[in-house]
Amino acid sequence: MSSLTLPCKQWDDKQWIRSEAISAERVLSPSIRLELSNAPAEFSESMLVLNDEVVVERIRKREIKAGALKLHGISFATAQMRLLRQYIVVAFQTETLLVYRSKGSSVWLAQGKKPQRVAYERVPLKEKNREVNRVQQLAVRSLYALGLDYGVVKVGTLPGRKFVVVDVIPNPRLNTDMENVLVHAIYRYAKQLGETAVKPESVTLGADPEFIMKHANGQLALASQYFPRFGRVGCDEIWHGQNRANKPLVEIRPQPTPEPRKLVVRIYQGLIMAAKRVKAGNVVWLAGGMPCSGYPLGGHIHFSGILLNFKLLRALDNYLALPLVLAEDPNGVKRRPKYGYLGDFRHQFHGGFEYRTLPSWLISPTVTKGVIAAAQLIASRYPYLELEPLKRLSVQRAYYQGIKTDIQPLVETLWEDLRGLNEYQGYAEFLDPFYEYLLSGQTWDEQKDIRKVWKVPPYQPSPRKTAQ
Template identity: 40%
Template structure:
């Protein structure tokens, strides 16, 4: 049965039991954690061969005085947590090794029917980013702050991260040796803090910033789980110091893995596949005076509502120079594009200044970055979906945006940038404002919908995604368009092989044709003319 989650410990596959997705507290939570621990520990053997007490899934045999768990899984559609030492992310394939390395984390090979196994990467060894050139380069490229060696650390925190979730946050005391871990640490307290005094000692905004930095660092390194140590200075600025391997047998990690296993099983179920997907967006644009200066959108538009304005902090004050459209969610790319055009018409009625020029894109004015966030509901927010959105949406759009838009990265628009929403969906925040081109907008919506529908599709499992390749990620941040173009066009052939592509091709193909021809959107033009909005 597909949808199971396993962990590889170097000697065996171990299946992770699922837990209910409802709220758990007290004894119920402890019971689920205990059951998880039993699933990991029931490996006694009687005689030469024996079965675990947990069921019929696993058989233990003794080989050269080492217990090796031989299983008939993982199968296609399952997920496997791998310890990443020298391992590379692999997506299964008949008989392909899912992990390789030295020591206890040696090769384990999926069964021949293991095609389409989703691999997630656990941090496999301690990693001090300033002493590991590859990790430091990856984090700097993605804009993740790293602690300088000559900076005195004021406070230090540890954040365990598992699959896009910050599980806890703990204040850490530094040892006498600079940068060293202080030995055995106290148990991590789940979020929020375990006492009112602890909560009061850390402002909520700073707590969120620390947790976001930890999640961002894990994602940027191609990992899915690690314990992240961060330094915080007197100004509240965060910086990553080290990453440590997690302990999956601890109650905190065990409970989190159970929840993730339950979410994955639900995402792979028939009910999830038939769920309605809805698209939304909140693209930004600016109003420019004839002299090139920005006219504050707040002079013409309210702060809230379907047609509003967004804030920018300038020193200690909040300003509202940016206009923002907030259409109702739609079920198709064409419907969402139509809703945006309707809002642009309404905005034109409210902004009665004929001398103003409306501009979008990534950075139409030096220093003012604009976003084209896309909202998605009805799909499980997974690292797999995020990396697919990076590959399907962010990389292609980067090839058609104006050259100045690259300056917004990595402070804005880094790969995997997302924010969960109260309604249960999330917003994908990496793209620049595609309002500069209606064709690019429709393609972005269609590719987002395709990624959500085809997250687990067979054609997309044949090899790593573009956003999983280090050289492609580097090309994205460095603006190396030739390498990026070749990778995107090659990946487009895999997209065309998915079941959803024929119904979305009319929106996607114009973007791919523009990429192949080396065309870009014209961010210097008034966007109203591109959307057929009459100017006053």
Template identity: 35%
Template sequence: MKLNILYKANPTGDRLLNYFKNEWEQVSSYEFEMEGLRYIDITAEIGIYPVNHYINRARAFINSINKDVIEGILALNGISASLPLTDTITKQYNVLIWDRTIISIQQIVYGKTTANKKYIEENKIIKIAELAKRALCLLGLDFAMIGVSVNGQRKIKITEVDTSPSIRDKDWQFLWLKLEEIKRQYQDGWPEPVEIKLGADPEFMIANSKNSKMIPSSDFFPRDGLVGCDNIRVPSRQQRPIAELRPKPDTSPFILFNNIKSALEQANKMVPYKNIKWLAGSQPFSGYSIGGHIHFSNLKLNNHLLRTLDNYLGLPIFLIENPTTAVRRRHKYGQLAEFREKDYGGFEYRTPASWLITPEITMAVLCLAKIVSSNYQRLNRNVFVNLEAHRAFYNGDQQYFRPLFEDIWGDIQGLDSYKEYKNELQVIRDMITEKRTWNEKQDIRKAWSLSTMFSKNYGLPKKSAKLSASSSSIHNNQRGSQRLSNRRLNGSSSTSNRNRVVSTNIGGSHVASIAPVLPSYGTTHS
């Protein structure tokens, strides 16, 4: 295998170079200068197998030196950052992170004339630790010291991103163990893939087909069970507007698909009315966002996995969804690398909207989730490593990503298991190639060939208060803990066009250190 790492020419960088020279078979390195500082590009090899592993890829490493890029990427994802720090702060936390593991946290408490420093455990400041982990992932980094500050008003900001910190001996021991773990894991080639179990809890909403008014799912479904209503309700009202399927998980995407279809058939029996329709997608009603959460078990959560899901699963779905409603949804839900760990030991990936639109799209999404999660270690492309990509994603700018899709799809086609799912996956490629997006207005009951031959019309119970768009703001404030407030899609988060472009060869990649901001392009949809 071959491993590449970039580091500042400081005591820890020198220690890294000596480690590789002593513990690996072949080592090459060279120094380069950037922004007046010296760095080391180290490449170490062991074994004979063609496995490439990167720690802080060149593009992300260079981004970390540009405060405008850092602030812009984090702001688009709802994270406040200020580099350099301009506020008066009461506390500073220097969080040293490897992937999703906290190595150490140094706390500095500022008094009028003193600064008290000590190291604390992660469980003392869980919110700070999770924020630092998310920042590391979104910036495309694998290892860094993330500085987080708290001011007198208890506002939290990212104030530093140091990809080359000088670390203490105790932290070096952890870093050494991680490098040894990588060597053991990959020196004999790619590890054997494990069998991933998939689950899902896709959501949909119900409307009156005559006047398009919302009908709460709680009028038909219980809280729990195979088909239920979302746990969120509008305050002071008993109705819960969103319906949710909870099919039995399985290692086979085909069996999971059949379980979803069975759940839909069960739901249809519980709503035997002809004057309704079921809606899926991003936001069937203004202010009410729904998702197509995909669950993964027997898979260790890490940043590379999350970024792979964003690039090879989230992005293809982004290119076939309705861009207008998707933008509205992502004001609060469906951010990049959005996940939630589950009690059963797995996690759910929460970025995609509800893909229940048609059975063909549903099958394709499940097969894509299976092939991507099973092979994520071999999928290394990250189109979200620059500010422009983040801006395009949250603007719903599908045109920005279309030229990048063929490379993404080419990586998927190169996997050994692609042939097993080729036919099912074709609908995604066809829709993207033909610039078609899904139709969120259609009744998914008809798309799924569910019976609609009912004789009765449904009327709201007299005591049931009608849900309206006016309650949407209340709903959004209540639903979930994920936040994305006051995103400045085209404002202060942008990179200055005056930035100088520096081209160099680092980590085996020819990259430009700072690129001017590209304008947003219009979206194309049917």
């Protein structure tokens, strides 16, 4: 079944969408292009395309599919592999719509032979099961890694709580329930398209950037010795050694705000608060990607007031995560792809989401200001951004391997596109110095104490007043 163009005239009719997008054999179209009256004419082409034809054609070859997933740190099933269970996940962008789980004994994969008949049962999406949650996350991550927007993902479980992707199918054969949820997802995306671009001030930003502390002798200074688990300055959940109470990573958690400048001020206030608790003079504060081996740091950004979809995540990857590679310490490459993989996100209790791909940008005020300003600008105006260099596997490889020479010319073009937004000038005070830094050829030094560039002095208690 070839790709499909759907005109706007009947988008309120789900039955019409079903008849157009699904064949008589109940096979979903592998690619859909929308023609919508509610989408501004200036919207980028990618906003109107679900499952780009080029991507769909590329992953028809199993070895290319496997190689693309491997780039993102995702394991692909091999022949003769014995699975404990197999799941079938129907997903549309960031959401899983249906989950089925194999029943009975283990499943064998045997490529080239008659497939084994397996019975499945439907799994409630809200089932409180760690395995089911991980399967859903892997299915969504696999769609994103391959450049798709929808499809069926088959996931297998292995001994040792390991997971592998068995297949990703952009044009699956559907049962009635699959048809219903996918038609509704396509319908909802089309109806919401006009709501995807918002005013920048409508996007509320939060963050929880991390840093780690070391003594002069190179030993870790545990964050849990100075900070509580929760609060404006607290400990990340990761632990050091066998004792889970030993938390090495510090998080700054400023109160969210729609004003980038105010968020930067609150981050600085958090650093001052941290300095008042860490009175040891021989401790250094380190940020970046991985200043201490085995402890990757993140610069997570929280968004609310905007719809989450793959198009937004891809814009953040292309216009923010990719440029940031130019400035990172070469050691930061070791963080990827287990951490810092493209499109890493997490739904949040407040209804927004957390973008988790970036390293800790606390490395300097210039980088912090630039990242926060770019995040809000991109998130609010991404439907008007045209470029997707990360669609190419070669650029994905350059990102994961930190190949700056391949990335620099792309960043120059990306920034010109960003500058073309009418709203750019409102952020130029933060973005222009950030861009100059990215293209300067400098790389940040993850072994330098960030307090120096932030002008955060070691805390000294105020001298007591002498009684008169």
